[in-house]
Each structure stands twice: as C-alpha cells, then as structure tokens.
Amino acid sequence: MKPPTLLLLLPLLSPALAWLPMEDWESGNVTASGGESECVCSVFLPDNVFPADRVQHMQQVTKDLMLEVEIHMNKLVHYKGKLEIFLGELKELSVRVAMLESDPDKYIKLDFELLRIELREFEALVSQLKESLNSSSPVFDSLYTEIHNMSLIVDQLETYDKSNLEVIRIEFAKLQRKLEECLREEDIIKPDIGNCNHTGIMSVSRPMLVQLNAHLNAGYKFGGWGKDSKPVRGHESMYWYGAYSTPSVYEFYLYPNYNKLILRSSFTHHGLPQGYEGTGNNYIIHGNTVYYQAAKPFRMSKLNLTSSVYSHREITKASERFTYTYSPNQYLDFSADEKGLWVMYATEQAKGKMIIAKIDEKSFGIEDEWTTSAFKPLVGNAFMVCGVMYATRPGDLRTEEIFYSYDTKTGEERHMSIPLQKFQESFVNLHYNPTDQKLYMYNDGYYVSYNVRFNKE
Template sequence: MQQVTQDLILEAEIQMKKMVSYKGELEIFLAELKNLTFRVAILESNPDNYVQLDFELLRVELREFEALVAQLRESLNSSSPALDSLHAEIHNMSRIVDQLETYDKSNLEMIRVEFIKLQRILEECQEETKVNKPDIGNCDHGVIVGVGEPVVGQLNAHLNVDFRFGGWGKDSKPVRGFESMYWYGAYSSPSVYEFNLYSNYDQLILRSSFTHHALPQGYEGTGNNYIVHGNAIYYQTGNPFRMSKLNLTTSVYNQRDVPKASERFTYIYSPKQYLDFSADEKGLWVIYATEEAKGKMVIAKIDEQSFGIEDEWTTGAFKSLAGNAFMACGVMYATRPGDLTTEEIFYSYDTRTGREKHLSVPLRRFQESFANLHYNPTDQKLYMYNQGYYVSYDVKFDTDWTPFYVH
C-alpha cells in the first residue's frame, strides 16, 4: 500500500507539472490570438494596409494552436467539451485560411469572427487548467530558465520595414492613469529624434497615438536602447556623449556625463549602442563597456532623483560579442546570436551577490536581427523591436530556487 501510494503521488506530481507547463503555453497562445484578432480588424478597416506576410503568420500560428491542443489531449489522456470544441474550431479555421484566395472585406470579417470564437473557447480551456500566475513585482526566484514563443503584434506604425532601428514597449514604472500606455519610435538610422505615445495596446495596433514628441535640435539621440520609465524617456545623446532624460509631463530635459563609458564598443546588431538603458523591479540601470574593463559590460545603477550613477559592477561578458542585454530583478542577462532564427541568453550577472552564471536559454527571433530588447517588470515580458516589427515574449523564472547570500 505504501509503494502504491508513493507511485500515485509521483504520478500526480508529474501531471501537475504538465498542467503548469500547458497553462503557460495556453496563456501565450491566447495573447497571440488576441493580437491576430486586432490585426484582422485592421485589415478589415483598411485592406490597403494588408501584406502577404500577415496572412502567412495566420497559417503558422493556427498550426501551432492545433498542435498544442492535440498535445494537451494526448498528455492528459482525457478530453473535455472545451478542448474538443477548441480543436474543432482551430481545424475549421485552418481550412478556411487555406481555401481563401481573395481577401475582400467579407472574408476578413469571417476570419475575425472565427478568431473571436477561438479566443472565447481558449479562455474556457485556461479555466480548466488554471494555476497560480507569476507574482508580478516579486523577485523571490532564481534566474530566467525559459522564454515563450514570439508574439508578433504587427509591422511598425510607419508600415515600413526600412524603419529597422527603434523600440517599443510599456512604461516600466507607470504613473497613475497611464498603466496601459505604450510607446514607440523608429528610424531608418540608429538615432532618436521623435516618438509616439499610445493610451493602450489597441491604440498602438490601430496606429492612433494620443501624443507625438519631436526632440528639439541639440537634444537628438543616437543608438536604440532607450526606454520609458516613470513617465520619462531615457536615451543616449552624442556630441558630447552622455545619457539624457526627457520628462514627458513637464518636457524638461536633463543630461549627465558617464565618464567611464566608451564609444568603442557596441552590440552586434546595431552601431552606436553605447549606453543601454534598462529598468526592472529594483529600479533604473544603464549598461555600457569601458576601456578599463577592456570592453566588458559594466552595470550601473542610476539614482532617479539626482540622475547620477550610484554604483557599478563589472561583468565578465564582452559587449562586442553580445546581441543585447537587459536587467530583471537586479540580474543582467546578455544574449548572443545562435542561428538565423534563434538568439540565446547565454550569461547572467547578479548585482546582489556578485555571482555570474553561464546559461543556454533559447529565444526565437521573428527576423534575423533586432535593435532594441528590454524587460518590463509590470508584466514580466521582454519587448523586442525586430526588423520593424513589434515582438514580445513571456519570461519564465526558476521557482525551485534556494537563495544564495553573501555574508
């Protein structure tokens, strides 16, 4: 009886872990499905904006939905009305997309209705596999151990792939009333001279900004690794080389020199990315390389009140070999190219303990190269500006982790 009980407990633990894993996948696909609904709505309102790549994405993502549901049914060794209905609807939707030869308004409306039905059924499936969601804002966990599939919003607001430099995302420390705000700026060269703010994700997708900022002469920026934090944009300026801050409420500018930062080391994918701004649960950071560290990345904590550097940590990662870097819970993560479609998070440095660690966490790129990658603590997502496209990722941390303290 004891042996049978132990076997049953073990089997139950295995099934629970599967449920947790599939819950995460369902959440990712639900977010993708909502994005698809928005994109089809845009096509319906203005078919002239349609590009063939958008429709190909529908086919790819529907196949992913169908594979996930089939895997769920097989793994759980059971079924349910919600799972059966979801599988049937996805299969039906795939057939419609494959048979569609013309893309007039009536067909687009039919697709959008099908997406809404799929979204509702998928939400029911989520309830059946419901587990606790990540504790947003809490850092009681280990390093990043997984990154979800890329969720592609759409081509940028300029509808132009030549605008491959830039960034997008959410305010990492939003002020009251602007928790849903998104920002976006893109350019044909590694520079910063204007950007737009959107009241929510829907307005971003609809390209309907509520305000537009054009940086005045003398305050233009360079590079691409800028962010919005506490209703202020932080970016890099040149001539002279320094970090800059624009308060979006008062339109007041501040600039500070970073004496140790070198203009000789940048990331692989983009020139002039000397100061990389990042924000996480611990505050505001800037990452750069120095001559003193022979090109290795240095993490600097920014005092938000004085807009000065309050502390520094030298890592073991060379900036010129990295694709990009970001901060999450006081830990710096560096990426490097894998193959044409894969990036790898290969290195981490914990500013609290001074420990560095080599990782191998794959991150699938939508396009070959990208200009901006940063983490947002308000939703625990990565935001990437990938060859002109809005791309985001869910992040999974190691929860089976024992804290390490330095005395």
C-alpha cells in the same frame, strides 16, 4: 476435432483466392487417427498469391506512422507554454467582446478594422517576398487568393448581429475556463508581478509578433517599442514607439493603449529639438520619462514627458569604442526592472567588458556599478531582471541565446543556454518590463514580445 489449419491461413492470402472458380477447389475428406478426427483439405493456388508487395507497403506505412507520432510527441513539449500564451490572448479577446454590452458599434468597428489592417500587412509581406525573390509562382498567387477570401469573410462577419457576438463571447469564456483548468493541472504559477521570489529566468515563450512598425515600412530597422516600466496614474496602458531608417533618435510616439498602437491612431508625438538628438536604440520610458543616449556630446539624457524638461549626465568611463553586435552606436543601454533604473556600458579600463550601473532617479547620477565578464562586442543585447543582468548572443538566423547572467546582489556569474527565437535575424532594442514580466524586442522593423517564465524553486 483439430481446426483446419490451412483454412485459418486463407484470409491472409491474396484476395484473388476468394474468386477462384469452384472447379479449382478439390474436395476434402475426414480421416480418423488415434481417436481424433483430422480434416485434410487440398486446394489449387496460383504461384504468385503471396502479397509481398502489400507487406512492403505496410512496412513503409508503419515507418511513416512512427515518424508522424514522433513529430507529434515533440510538439507536445511546447503545448504548456502555448497554453499560457493562448490564455492571455483569450482574456484580451474576452474583454474586447465584452465591449459589446456598452457600445456594440464601437466594438465592431474596432475589432474588424484590426483584422483588415493585419490582412493588409500580410499582403504587403507577400509583395516583399515576391520582389526579394524576383519571381512569380503559384504559391504567391495562392496567398493573394487566400488573403482576398479572408477579406470577404471579415466583411460577412461584420454584418453579424448582437446575438451572434454574444454567442462568441460565451464560447470565449468557455475556452478560457478550460485553459485555466489545464494550467492548474500543469502547476503553472501565475506571474507574481513586482516580486522577485524566484531564482532567475527558466524559459522564454515563443515570439509573439504584433505587426510591422507604425510606419508600415520595413526600412525602419532602428528603433524600439514597449510600455512604461513605471507608469504614472492614468497611463498604465500606454505604449510607446520610435523608429528610424538610421541609428539616430529624434522622435517618439505615445499611444494610450494597445488597440491604438495597432490602429496607429490617437497618438501623441514628441520630437527632440536640435541639440538634443540621440543615437543608438536601447532607450526606454520609465516614470513617464524617456531615457536615451544623446549624440553630441555623448552622454545619457532624459526627457520628462509631463514637463518637457531635459536633463543630461556624462559618464566619463563609458567608451564609444564598444557596441552590441547588431546595434551601431549603442554605447549606453538603459533598462528598468523591479529594483529600479539601470544603465549598461563598456569601458576601456575593463577592456570592453560590460559594466552595470544603478541610476539614482532623483539626482540622475550613478549610485553603484559592477564589472561583468561579458565582452560587449560579442553580445547581441542585454536587459535587467530583479537586479540581474542577462546577456544574449547570436545563435543562427532565427535564434538568439541568453547565455550569461550577473547578479548585482551576490556578485554571482552564471552561464546558461535559454533559446530566444527571432522573427528576423537582427534586432536593436531588447528590454524587460516589470509591469507585465515580458520582453519587448524591436526585430528588424517588427514589434515582437515574449513571456518570461521564472524558476520558483
């Protein structure tokens, strides 16, 4: 017996069909034809039963779903780098939670104070946005409400007892193990600190914003921050910071560890005496010594933080006419990597092209120098990694691009396109640290850092 074809189509028709009165249905009969039975049904249907509007709606929903899937697929491209970042953050959180075993009171005070500081900074940022836009809207009111609610949650969490914090520590450990498994599956190689067994930078992570500068003032746009690139014994965790409202350099702050930097506590202040002030912002600390650009007369200078002894050397070739795109008065750019200490500058003889010079740390003199093809006024900033200079240039308001490299060992020049996302448009200090293979940027008053990934092939 053949299936009643029309009845199979009934579920596709309008739901209104199911509610037709019984008298609107006509009876069916069965006839025989060629030895087979055939079911013939007749039914009364309204003229407007085909769900055209529902079909159009489903087509639109399908398009929306396809767009949503495409968006999520694009997000997956960034997951590998994010896993590396999350693993580092979880390791740090695990260490901080583990402090509970030795001193639970210290842990609670430290951790929740950090959260309160971050919330205060969010509130300050909302105020700045509101003032800059010169308007009030429900969005800002909503943000203030959320910040207030988060503050209440922090107060509640602070009352948790030791057993609850122990549960958190266990959960952190589980997440850390899962992330490590994911990283192994993705063949992510752990950083090989101190070695150069790679062919150069392959990519840079998304920016990790720490906070607004220690002055909590966005007006301090000039400055820098980071770690000692060659720490002395006992100061491996030290962080340094210096910031100013002009391109002048006259003081530095040293913090014993990352948490003290965030809390702006237990710091050591070093002020430069009259006649030793600097200018420009590409200074670094290497071997517990600050290397910076002296102002008058123009020369490279260093201050030993242990002995408080100053030393100066003039580079007669260096020109005061060429500076970076974002950095006024930045004629000497100090950098340190796995190969030692460097300084970069431009000369009149090279017509503004950048020169790489290797510094002898003992004599504070120039060992050797190399002329590149990078025209300094078009460069945003530069840094050294394993004896290779990398130069950046502006992209758009939120993107910088590593576009050029010069290898001092082989003399090879390369052009590339490695994006470097920025939190703010301009920055005045960008340098690489070989102790953790990170880039440190002072981005318009904010502490920002990046993980660097190398090509191991």
